[in-house]
Amino acid sequence: MGRAPTPYGTMIKYEPKALHVIGGKPTDRPDAVDKVTGRARYAADINLPGQLIGKVLRSPHAHANLKSIDTSEALKLPGVKAIVTRDDFEDLENEFAASGELTINFKDVTRNMIAREKVLYDGHPVAAVAATSEAIAKKALKLIKVDYEVLPHVINVVEAMKPDAPVLHDHIFTIGVDPKPEKPSNIALRMTSKLGDIEEGFKQADVIIEREYNSAATHQGYIEPHASVANYTDGGTAEVWTGTQGHFVFRAQIAKLLGMDISKVKVTPCELGGGFGGKNNVYLEPLAVKLSQIARRPVKMVMTRDEVFRASGPTSGTNCKVKMGANKDGKITAAYAELNYQAGAFAGSSLNLASITVFTRYDLENVLVIGHDVVCNRPKVAAYRAPGAPMIAFGVEGVVDELAEALNIDPIEFRLRNAAKEGTQTHFGPKLGPIGYIETLEKAKASEHLKQPLGPNQGRGIATGFWFTLGMETSATININEDGTASVIYGTVDVTGGMRSAFSMIVAEELGIAPEKVRAIPSDTSVLGFNFMTAGSRGTTAGSMAVITATRKAIERMCEIAARKWEVEPDQVVFENGHARPAGSNVGDFEPLSVPQLAKEASWFGGTIAGHAEINVVNQGPGFGTHVVDVEVDRQTGAVKVLRYSIFQDAGKAVYPDFVKGQWHGGAVQGIGMALNEEYIYNANGRLDNPGFLDYRVPVASDVPNINAEIVEVPNPNHPYGVRGVGEVPIIPPVAAIANAIYDATGVRMYEQPMSPPRVLAALDAAAPKMAAE
Amino acid sequence: MSDLRYESPDSVESAVALLAGASGTTRVLAGGTDVLVQLHADIVEPELVVDIKRIPGLKGISRESGGFRVGANTSGMEMMDHKEFAAAWPGIIDGVKLIGSIQVKGRATVAGNLCNASPAADSVPPMIASGALASISGPGGNREAPVGDIAIGPGKTSLAKGEIITSFFVPDAPPNSGGAYLRFTPRTEMDIAVVGCAVNLTLDGSGTCTTATMALGAVAEKCITVPGASEALVGTKVDDAALDKLAEAASAAARPIDDKRGTKDFRIKVAGVLARRVAAIALERAKGQGA
């Protein structure tokens, strides 16, 4: 991120025109019927004949040297067919790769998959067993003897940054510090990004607000635990069925971790039960493949909920400092932020991404962003829907609110005065193209929500969010079948169930045929060129770019077939409204040919009609959103109830508007969970105290009100239909909006997330003497 | 776990014999909403699970002279749906309604909620405050004990080996009585109580409180009754001053720990807040005006 896009990337400029299908509803949703009847197949629903069940032995220590592992007793247990440890996997060198929105280092990935020198968090895999039943596999785990040399551990990001903190990795010398530090530490990276002159900016300010914010780590909370089935054939092919957001990336990771050629690995993405970024990394897959290779039978592995919390990838716990100054006209003159993000056991948090989003809703001249990527004895973090953004938005949107208040300016008005727009120079490089931030603020300002009266102990808060949309490698194929129907083979995993419909609608729009004549089909890795994972809100945008490109190639082919039939040049044929027709009356008096007719004629005139695209999509337009929330605070217990919630967000062009709103409802409720109750709680021994849905408290249906969502459309100039990524922005504003609403209700500012009842009550009690005095 | 045996006897006597005769850990299975969680998490590794659901006569609520008899195998949903019982004992139903989800209440029983002996169990404070008695059968015969005597510490009961609860008896309250239960949880549903508070009180003809009982959950190693409740409320009209004293008594009696669900200080404070709110509801019900 922040790198210049490849000069060989693909953009298709926005083509304003009347649309017939896009912007409406699909005529069918093939995935939905299978899902409501229970027939949709998620990874844990897959069973292969003769399969073994695999289970993982996990470290009970937060930090320990792994001195020895003795599997001999376990191997003797009848029914045990294979056991793997670090000895079964090659060590890997430093090698970086993109995995979703984060960057991974394979040297670390293999150590996260299975511990080598050390265990670095409660739940870190140490060994894996495949046996004829789950009961036997569990019994075998108990027979594996591991010699741990327990070491002091560190959990919290601020603690981990201290010079006397226990050091996780002797090879980490903070990058980005000059001169290079003499001693290793837990600070893997220090980054800096700036614009203008921050000192000068603060001098120009009439008001300066400086605050510190702490946010607990949270988990994506997908209801489907990780599951994989692997079959290593005797011919040396690894077949894997798994829940993944990116089967091609998983194929690459599996191949790398096992020292296999990519051509010998095939990954089939199963229907996914939620990912939100957490299924961007392999966990069980390489273990299952190796076990299958040794046992010569398929191996199925499913995580328990306990394992999901302990050992998959939550998002970072963070410590952020924000200092902003504004002049009396309400213009922000200086914006500073320090982001301290914990990465878990291995380097590579979402710090760089978060740093891009910090102030990118505002048109600023003087900006300084500093950040630290910090390791600590917790699971390696993975992406979680706009990774890193909600935590720093908590800070920035809170400080913006405080500035507005100090200057006696309405919070929406204050943001309008400083709003980012087309041409705004960001601190991380590019200038913004056409965007819809102001439009979302205006819509919020004019909304019915703002007119609702508030009662005692009730308050209203607003906050805004920005997230970019990834492009990256995308491949798709369209086949026009002999009967004129279209099969679109796509490779961007449909994580929400809506992408399939969106692709059908888009192809129908392009071809001018009915959407029910287009079927979007998910594929495995053997069927298409490389597809980057569904992350960075890119699924529909990049996926549709490839689908459109492929469809337009198929259209060229159909024109060619018509041309051959009519014995004219291909450029004398045009395709409109589902028909190939002569470009002009001078070409000849030929009846237009429909898609089914062309399909019927195709084999005589050269063969099947198909189109494919293998592109690298670039410069996709970012999304902006404004949220408004009303809360009621119980002053005696600190409980916060959400009364009303509204979302105003720019979708560029919503292919399937109702579905887009549904994604926003979901993102906002995840944000509400982060705001009020979700947090990782570790005990004094560095063990996770709440690895289950009882004490890791995600919102239930009665915790949230009906949510109102309104779509703004400022077309993305680099997509033919103007589509922008929509999935991530909605999780960014809720924490800040709720904090601002709590302030409005009680006069008390919150600086710790989650704003759980004990924290709110403590803040109210601390403020009570002051308030009584006022 | 490899020797786990499941038995489903059809009489109390055989259940008692099975439990008394086992040499290792045993568990009684009614709703299973605690036992199965512990079994699957390897928190408990019993040799024997005795399912009491096929024993006739243990399900349902019936009238006896002077009170209600609630079978040990009566699920939470069945209790909530029993119109007469729910009308007479809304405070107990307040607690039962909060046990887990609808799915959990479809199976969970008050007997299990009690014998699991979590200090935070939601049905226990109102059962204690209502004066309920547990009927117990064991190798030594049958006996009765106040509900408050059963759970003695986290995961520990006073039941002897082989003893099971077969039913509860909830004696009718005097006229102008009311009871209620509230708990504090961070979410609206699905959480374990951070603090639970039940208050039962009786008024005389002039609206003066003649008896009051308060039981607190999740603030000690077991559910505790607060003697200070009587002192605070008896002889008063349960006005604000009396409620203040009640709240103080609740906070003073609470001896909670810090854990992942709440800090000591928070629990002590909220015990007082809940006491006041619960007593107000109990008062309305005693006056015949509450829901």
Added chain:
Amino acid sequence: MARYHVNATINGDEVDYLCDPTQSLLDVLRDELQLTGTKEGCATGDCGACSVLVDGVLVCACLAMGAEMNGKTIETVEGMAQGEKLHPLQQNFIDHLALQCGICTPGLLIASKALLERNPDPSEEEIRLWLAGNLCRCTGYNNIVDAVKAAAAEMRGA
């Protein structure tokens, strides 16, 4: 470990299976009977993804033993549709976009069915409280509430 032979009726079919006492009803449905429509989200009764009806009562299959089910009538999501005709709840879930990834959907459908059998005209609050035991991470619950209300109206003939 001993295995127990159980006879039950599942979605109207008489079924028999063998299970050991460590297997929950959920394990039996998914692993012994290949009825994988009922999902495991947590195995501790906290997420509702495994909701089924046993003798008409809404329960979590992970909190019941497979061994207990002798003579019981069990309904899972696979039994909701009548041949090709979807149950009004299923159709309304689709029409109102009450599902995205769909993993929580079977549990929600069964739980909603149980609600409407008991209360054919529930308010929004009643729906949200009844469904509090079913976690959804994708939809934010909005469209689920709408779908249940619409299905209820349709089933009342309103």
